[in-house]
Amino acid sequence: MMWLTEMFALGLIAGSVLNCVIWRLPVMVNRQLAPADTIPQDGLPARFNLFLPRSCCPRCHHTIAFYDNIPLISWVLLRGRCRRCARRISWRYPLVELATALCTEWVAFAWPPGLQALMLALCCWLLIALACIDLEHMLLPDVLTLSLLWLGLLANLQGNIVPLADAVIGAMAGWLALWGVYQVFLLFTGREGLGYGDFKLLAALGAWCGWQALPALLLCASISGLVWMGGLRLAGRIQRAQAFPFGPSLALAGWWFIAAPGVG
Structure with missing residues (x-):
């Protein structure tokens, strides 16, 4: 039971990280493909990768506090809106977190604990x-x-x-x-x-x-x-x-x- 609980929690955390990857990685790829002498017109900082800047609202780019970045829970408490600009946060964020947790739980149920x-x-x-x-x-x-x-x-x-x-x-x-x-x-x-x-x-x-x-x-x-x-x-x-x-x-x-x- 502990194994299943730990893997579900790990899946929620992984889902939160995946949301960051899903949003940021295409931006990074597009910037790499752009001509070297052009300035990105995406409204994001010049220094932009999977780690910098900190997690922020995709619309107003306000930095998200740790208590607003708890998988699933924060989205529900904020009623699916950014605390600062009050714009809607895509359903993709909680759905990815939930799907990742459920897929991870499936693996934990079907396979014994371990590296595999x-x-x-x-x-x-x-x-x-x-x-x-x-x-x-x-x-x-x-x-x-x-x-x-x-x-x-x-x-x-x-x-x-x-x-x-x-x-x-x-x-x-x-x-x-x-x-x-x-x-x-x-x-x-x-x-x-x-x-x-x-x-x-x-x-x-x-x-x-x-x-x-x-x-x-x-x-x-x-x-x-x-x-x-x-x-x-x-x-x-x-x-x-x-x-x-x-x-x-x-x-x-x-x-x-x-x-x-x-x-x-």
Whole structure:
């Protein structure tokens, strides 16, 4: 019982950190891609990274006090508004914290206490961050996808989830599978149907699950993506030719195959 409680609390804290990553990392990537002689026009300080400045309101940039930064609780007490500017705080913040805590609790329930469970929890956190960033910005940052890839190979170094050889082949097969789809789609349509971040994400999932799980994982991701896209089109949220992020579907399917023992 103590293990479950500790992991739930750890998940809440991790969710708060992920919210910071989800907001700040795309800004950092966009700044890196901007020409060196341009000044950022995002209204944020010149010195901006994952640690500086301190946590602040995304709208008025007021520094958030520690008592207003308690996962879930502070959002409820503030009624979803900034204490200073009274503007609404996105539902994404409490939802990410709650989702991270629940995913971490799932790992704690399904896997015995130890380093392996912590690595699986970290895997889930990275997948949540990737899904949210891709959903908001159509971006899968290399620092997250490659970290997930190397972490998967490290987790399977002793064959704890799948044999190391299967993990290495899974990483290569994951990359090649979507790269092949990309090339075929480009050949017949002249358009890019996937981003390189999707290749890297599936390669990372292959490093965790092994090559044998990739066909089923990719099938589940494709079906969920099509259902989700179809629902958004029926609701008029996206147009027929509009780009659609595949990362969230990959992340969801990957989480299920990795975190649920006996499934992947």
